[in-house]
Amino acid sequence: MADSRSYYTLIASLPSLPRHFDVERLPISAPRLEERLKMLTDEDAEIVRQWTGFLHWDRQILDRTDEDVAREYRRILGEISNPTLREMIEFRMDTRTIIAAVRRRRAGMPPPTGVGQWVEQIRNNYDHPEFRLQGRYDWIGKFDAALEHGEAIEAQRLLFDANYRHWARMAExxxxSFEAVLLYLARWEIIDRWTSCDDESGKKRFETMITETLGDYANLFH
Amino acid sequence: MDGVLILLGWIGLFAPTALGAIGSILGCARAGQAACGAMLDVESGYGRFVGLSALPSSQIIYGIVVMFSLQRTITAENGPGLFGIGVLCGLALMFSAIYQGSCCASAINVSKHKPEIFGLSVAPAAIVEGFAVFAFIFALVLSGNIPA
Known part of the structure; x- marks a missing residue:
């Protein structure tokens, strides 16, 4: 019966997440969260592994072409049968496609290849400030403005906020249920990324991007 | 035919206890699991979590009382009446216990970091209990009309 995928003990053992993601410290540390997740069944632990695997891939996307990303995205979706996880991944990739479109338009480039349900919409409305998606994604205009003013942290905050609110709405x-666990992890990951955003890690990330982009030439003037 | 009616009577006689027990088992298990989880997350207030998780046990008590009120020599005449009242009352008790368990689990989850809302968070579980009490009381009232 439905209880086989219910996690009363696990959910009750997790501290409640804050209303907003921009807090100073994580409500539960990564090792402790990992310990609690051992309560999951093997099947559900595998789905969580797929989610964390996707997040890892999603954050290491620099050295791939758009075609590589689209192919990998289709492969990942083909492997996943859990409908909530599919919805979460699709939402994440839709967001990524919109971000790519905003950035490419700002750089004077054509629309991105992209993946997800908004590719055609973006292509057809590339001249519109918000691709006529403002009804569903209220952050596009503000994100574009933040990029225009070179406010990278503000742009990141807007994205985190939009994603966090979306996961919170879904979690209601x-x-x-297991879906509640997945959505908890999605929001926890945003808080984790935000709390680990400091000058040092930002610099390291920037250096990684430079190395991945320029290869051996990155150290030309060292 | 008489045999079937008598069989139905026996089913109706024991249904409030059996279905009430099933409901209490599931309800207490749900709330109890949430109480165990909450104990991992907080440093105090364990007693009230455990106390709350026992709330869905009242349905089995109601079931036993209804069973005794229905108890009589079962015949072809009173078999259908016993069946109707017993099974329907049992189902009401079972579902109320299961969903009361969910209400208790939610109350435990939301009040672990906000003890000040503990009383209010128990209200949904109390309302569900009220419906079980309705089914219980009116089963007792109607059992008096079944031929002995």
Whole structure:
């Protein structure tokens, strides 16, 4: 019965997440969260592994072409049968496509190849400030403005905020189910990324991007 | 035919206890699991979590009382009446216990970091209990009309 995928103990053992993601410290540390997730069944632990694998891939996307990303995205979706996880991944990739479109338009480039449901919409409305998607994505205009003013942190904050609110809205539909665990992890990951955003890690990330982009030439003037 | 009616009577006689027990098992298990989880996350207030998780046990008590009120020599005449009242009352008790368990689990989850809302968070579980009490009381009232 439905209880086989209910996680009363696990959900109740997790501290509640804050209303906004921009807090100073994580509500639960990564090792402790990992420990609690051992309560999951093997099947559900595998789905969580797929989610964390996707996040890892999603954050290491620099050295791939658009075609590589689209192919990998289709492969990942082909492997995943859990409908909530599919929805989460699709939302994340839709967001990524919109971000790519905003950035490419700002750089005077054509629309991105992109993946997801908004590719055609973006292509057809590339001249519109918000691709006529403002009804669903209220952050596009502000994100574009933040990029225009060179406010990278503000742009990042807008994205985190939009994603966090989306996951929180989705989480309202679930209480003690596995889906609630997945959505908890999605929001926890945003808080984790935000709390680990400091000058040092930003610099390291920037150096990684330079190395991946320029290869051996990155150290030309060292 | 009489045999079937008598069989139905026996089913109706024991249904409030059996279905009430199933409901209490599931309800207490849900709330109890949430109480165990909450204990991992907080440093105090364990007693009230455990106390709350026992709330869905009342349905089995109601079921036992209804069973005794229905108890009589079962015949072809009173078999259908016992079946109707017993099974329907049992189902009401079972579902109320299961969903009351969910209400208790939610109350435990939301009040672990906000003890000040503990009383208010128990209200949904109390309302569900009220419906179980309705089914219980009116089963007792109607059982008096079944021929002995």
């Amino acid at each position: 539909q679930f209480t003690f």
